Amino acid sequence: MRWLPLLLLGCAGDDTLSFEADIAPIVQQQCSGCHAGAEAEGGLDLSASPYDVLQNQESNQSDLALIEPGDALYSYLWHKVNGTQALAEGSGTSMPLGWWLAPEEIDRIGDWIDEGAAY
Numbered sequence: 001m002r003w004l005p006l007l008l009l010g011c012a013g014d015d016t017l018s019f020e021a022d023i024a025p026i027v028q029q030q031c032s033g034c035h036a037g038a039e040a041e042g043g044l045d046l047s048a049s050p051y052d053v054l055q056n057q058e059s060n061q062s063d064l065a066l067i068e069p070g071d072a073l074y075s076y077l078w079h080k081v082n083g084t085q086a087l088a089e090g091s092g093t094s095m096p097l098g099w100w101l102a103p104e105e106i107d108r109i110g111d112w113i114d115e116g117a118a119y
C-alpha cells in the first residue's frame with residue numbers, strides 16, 4: 001500500500017466540495033424532515049434556501065456561527081452533527097435527532113466547511 005498516500009494526494013486537487021453537489025443531498029434526506037417551515041425544529045428552517053440560512057442565520061444555542069467558512073471547528077453545525085455541541089458551549093443533542101450521519105458524511109461536511117463552504 002505504499003502508493004496510497006500518492007493516490008490520496010492525486011485526488012485532493014481534483015475538485016472542491018460544494019454545497020449543491022455534496023451537502024444539499026444530506027440536508028434534504030436527513031435534516032429537512034424536521035427543519036422545515038414555520039414550525040421548524042430549533043428555529044432552523046432548511047427547506048427553502050438552506051445555503052443562505054446556514055451562512056446568515058445565527059445559532060440559538062451557541063455563540064459560534066452555524067458555518068464559519070474555512071473552519072469546521074468554529075462551525076456550530078459541524079459540532080451538532082459530530083456530537084460535540086457541548087464543546088461549543090451549545091445545547092441539545094447531536095443531529096440528526098435520534099440517529100447519526102455516516103462517518104463519511106460527517107467528514108464530508110467538515111471538509112466542505114474547511115475548504116471554504118462553497119455553494
Ligand code: HEC
Nearest residue numbers: 030031034041042044059060061077080092093095096097
Ligand atoms: C427528528 C428531528 C430532527 C432531525 C432529523 C434533525 N434535527 Fe436538528 N434539531 C431538532 C431539534 C428538536 C432541535 C432543537 C433541540 C436540540 O438542539 O437538540 C434541533 C436543533 C438543531 C440545530 C441548532 C440550531 C441553532 O440555532 O443552533 C442545528 C444546527 C441542527 N438542528 C442541525 C441539524 C442538521 C444539520 C440535521 C441533519 C443532518 C438535523 N438537524 C436533523 C430536530 C431534528
